Amino acid sequence: MKSSHIFSLIASALILSATCSYAQSKISPEDTKTLEAINSYGNFDRWCIREVKESGLIGGATEQLYEFYGDQSTEFTGKKPFTAPAGYLWRTNNVLAIVAGIVKTNNTVYPEERGNGYCARIETHLEEVKVMGMINMDVCCQGAMMIGILPEPITTTKDPMSKVLYGVPFTSCPKAVQFDYKADVGNEVYRGTGFSKLKPMGYPDYAEVTFILQKRWEDEEGNIHALRVATGIERIMKDATEWKNGYQVKLHYGDITGEDFYKEYMGLKTDPKTAYHALNSAGKDRIIQEEGWAEPGTEPTHMLLHFITSCGEAFYGGLGNTLWLDNVQIVM
Secondary structure (H helix, E strand, O other), X not given: OOHHHHHHXXXXXHHXXXXXXXXXXXXXXXXXXXXXXXXXXXXXXXXXXXXXXXXXXXXXXXXXXXXXXXXXXEEEOOOOOOOOOOOOOXXXXXXXXXXXXXXXXXXXXXXXXXXXXXXXXXXXXXXXXXXXXXXXXXXXXXXXXXXXXXXXXXXXXXXXXXXXXXXXXXXXXXXXXXXXXXXXXXXXXXXXXXXXXXXXXEEEOOEEEEEEEEEEEEOOOOOEEEEEXXXXXXXXXXXXXXXXXXXXXXXXXXXXXXXXXXXXXXXXXXXXXXXXXXXOOOOOEEEEEEEEEOOOOOOOOEEEEEEEOOOOOOOEEXXXXXXXXXXXXXXX
């Protein structure tokens, strides 16, 4: 190879490296606030309890829904939808549903004591709704928490991916997401949609961590498009009975399909069944259409961070899969 070509490659690498380094060293005030909001709640030491009385038709129990902000107090909310307090960018999938006038809750993320504080316990479980002679539903519920919005109340089980609005504006270049974790994974997947008999699927299920950056834009019809700027997606496929502290899922910038570590599940989200959603500029829910891999050095517009105890599509999950999380931090 000619020396001039080698120098050209080195120069290109230095330019791309400088672009990302510059983005990291020049974090905007908006990004600084976002990082503080994500990291400050990521120790899971402050929990709020909502108590919701379910409809008498399905038993009328008073159930608790948890979010990790607040002062350990109980908020008696009845059927009041969740509203995030200022500066709280996280969301669990602990949710209030009102379907055909029936009030129902689902809670899959719980506080659990760890040392002098708390961690988050996330689990995949079966939600049973049974009324003699009228209703007999088994729904497989995947435990999850994410950066984003889950509007309440849920009014239908159709198109479950559209219920969550993923990501927050972010223009800097992090290195990784870091966290402490334990895991009980690999349990058999069951299909539980609520509209058919609970069915074992015969294969195992695992927890998944997703940390990605996107460059988004909107077309004239309000559709949302995106390029994948950086990818950090990892499946937790082994039990961890003791805490693994300071574990990192690193971000890889640009097209990673040729890398040795690349797995199919790390690819672009192009299937409507699993694609992420967001609101467009008119406030309309739209699929985020990932159309390709951004060139290294591309400035992102949004950050997505997502922890889930089941890696399949909605209503399919390894019953009993559990992930304990603590000290979640974005590493710049």
